[in-house]
Amino acid sequence: MSSNATESRFLPRLLMSPAVVTLLIWMLVPLGMTIYFSLIRYNLMSPDISGFAGWENYDFFITNPAFMDSVFNTLILLGSVVIITVGFGLAIALLINSPFPGQSFVRILLISPFFVMPTVNALLWKHMMMNPIYGVFAQISGFFGLEPIDWLTEIPLGSIIIMLSWQWMPFACLIFITALQSMDREQLEASRMDGATYFQQLRFLYLPHMARSIAVVIMIEVIFLLSVFAEIFTTTSGGPGTESTNLAFLIFQEALMNFDVGAASAGAIFAIILANIVAIILIRMIGKNLDN
Amino acid sequence: MKISKYDWNALFVTRTVASWLVAFIVFFPLLFLMVTAFKTELQAIAVPSLWVFEPTLENFTEVQERSDYMRFAMNSLITSLVSTILGLIIAVPSAYSFAFxxxxxxxxxxxxMLSTKFMPAVGALLPVYLLFQWAGLLDSQIALIIVFTMSNLPIMVWMLYSNFKDIPHEILEASRMDGASLWEEFRHVLLPLAMGGMASTGLLCLVLSWNEAFWALNLTSANAGTLAVLVASYSSPEGLFWAKLSAASLMAIGPIIVFGWFSQKQLVQGLTFGAVK
Known part of the structure; x- marks a missing residue:
């Protein structure tokens, strides 16, 4: 009997071990190295300077005026894209929910941007949509007799938010469409018979039904949006100034443009701390919906 | 008597038109990209944009000549396929164990596991870069496969877990009572029931790996570069060459978009993390 009990505990552990062990290595080794680098003097351009640095690197990174800007930009980017994509995703999912001619084709058109890779997304918007002379937006404002906007210079962070929203809205929409399909038809019908308006249905039937899907969408988006990189790298390079620099891009600049491994590692530790703060707030806020 | 299955009242017509309009606006940038890929460079930057012109295939041949497209495409295909399969092999047993x-x-x-995804990739860039350099794996497919597998693993475990949890315990227990080994139980009971969930997990990871840009840009270049790297090489500011950029982009996203269109119904099933019952 006892051998059976040990066996029944041994096998599940054996089965989960490949994932747990590899992830543990994938997390601990880089984390350990980053902490170590952040505490030493390590600049690839001046290899003769070395030794223990204490809090120097952290101090250097945090007193960099770009630091607070980048934290601020990271959070603005995250918040705006999540609100825009969930809002539009919900509205569009509700719009195309009931059958109409060409519904499946419309659905395919709507979800396509989700499959576009970040570098293509960035270049497509930078050149063909937002170019102040030849771009589509410039042509539209020209048509209405307005002065064209130089998007990436005048509102760099806004432009990046537009690109990211275009990419993530279809993801939100796709999940909401699926969630809507499992709505209880009879319940909807009954509420209509009882004279419920569309907005009452929205408030008391649709939204509660969608709560868990919304939580899932926010969770996934936050994971990917905290470390946006390619869109900034291929369009604004964080500029002008630090207007579109997020924390991920600032660390990249420190490491690969200034070759300061020590400061970049200290920055990475800050990024990890910020991510954990966001994660804790997020789990507090929507954790109830993710619990079964 | 009714022929149409739709009720053509004003609200319905408005909804239909609005739906088509929204879809058109969302898809428009991609449509523009597709059309531009078949223009000459001069036609590409014409104001107002041309919609009627004689299409040319010149840009595609030029992209192929300038940068070996097939090499980048093969790198994308191999790294995303192998990392997806590897990820499933590691994630399925652990999701099984968590669920049952x-x-x-x-x-x-x-x-x-999920919290490791909250660690920004850039935080691990330097150590991972140095480790791969030390192992002589920079600019290699193996490096990308390792990174893609590990960064998708938490999401795979979660998706598979929520899928497995919907399978009734009793079925598995019954097969165990009948003396089925673990492999038989997996092969004949679990696999048929969980096929849909596994497929959608695999599909999502394929898409995520194909489109991954951060690690690909920082760890690879000419040798193991993926299509995301190929496209980024067209971002240099010298001159406007929209037509070639569009052709390269279209070649990079074409395969995965078509793949996405065909598999979207399957893909979304597992994406909901059990949010939809």
Whole structure:
């Protein structure tokens, strides 16, 4: 009997071990190295300077005026894209929910941007949509007799938010469409018979039904949006100034443009701390919906 | 008597028109990209944009000549396929164990797994770069496969877990009572029931790996560069060459978009993380 009990505990552990062990290595080794680098003097351009640095690197990174800007930009980017994509995703999912001619084709058109890779997304918007002379937006404002906007210079962070929203809205929409399909038809019908308006249905039937899907969408988006990189790298390079620099891009600049491994590692530790703060707030806020 | 299955009242017509309009606006940038890929460079930057012109295939041949497209495409295909398969091999047993033999720790382990995804990739860039350099794996497919597998693993475990949890325990227990081995139980009972969930997990990871840009840009270049790297090489500011950029972009996203169109119904099933019952 006892051998059976040990066996029944041994096998599940054996089965989960490949994932747990590899992830543990994938997390601990880089984390350990980053902490170590952040505490030493390590600049690839001046290899003769070395030794223990204490809090120097952290101090250097945090007193960099770009630091607070980048934290601020990271959070603005995250918040705006999540609100825009969930809002539009919900509205569009509700719009195309009931059958109409060409519904499946419309659905395919709507979800396509989700499959576009970040570098293509960035270049497509930078050149063909937002170019102040030849771009589509410039042509539209020209048509209405307005002065064209130089998007990436005048509102760099806004432009990046537009690109990211275009990419993530279809993801939100796709999940909401699926969630809507499992709505209880009879319940909807009954509420209509009882004279419920569309907005009452929205408030008391649709939204509660969608709560868990919304939580899932926010969770996934936050994971990917905290470390946006390619869109900034291929369009604004964080500029002008630090207007579109997020924390991920600032660390990249420190490491690969200034070759300061020590400061970049200290920055990475800050990024990890910020991510954990966001994660804790997020789990507090929507954790109830993710619990079964 | 009614021929149409739709009720053509004003509200319905408005909804239909609005739906088509929204879809057109969302798809428009991609449509523009597709059309531009078949223009000459001069036609590409014409104001107002041309919609009627004689299409040319010149840009595609030029992209192929300038940068070996097939090499980048093969790198994308191999790294995303192998990392997806590898990820499934590692994730399925652990999701199975979490779903069917849960302990007090299960929840904590799974939250920890997801929390590794909250660590920004850039935080691990330097160590990972140095480790691969030390191992001589920079600019290699193996490096990308390792990175893609590890960064998708937490999401795979979560998706598979929520899928497995919908499978009734009793079925598995019954097969165990009948003396089925673990492999037989997996092969003949679990696999048929969980096929849909596994497929959608695999599909999502394929898409995520194909489109991954951060690691690909920083760890690879000419040798193991993926299509995301190929496209980034067209971002240099010298002159406007929209037509070639569009052709390269179209060649990079074409395969995965078509793949996405065909598999979207399957893909979305597992994406909901059990949010839809």
């Amino acid at each position: 033999s849960p302990t007090i720790q299960t929840k904590n382990i799974m939250v920890w």
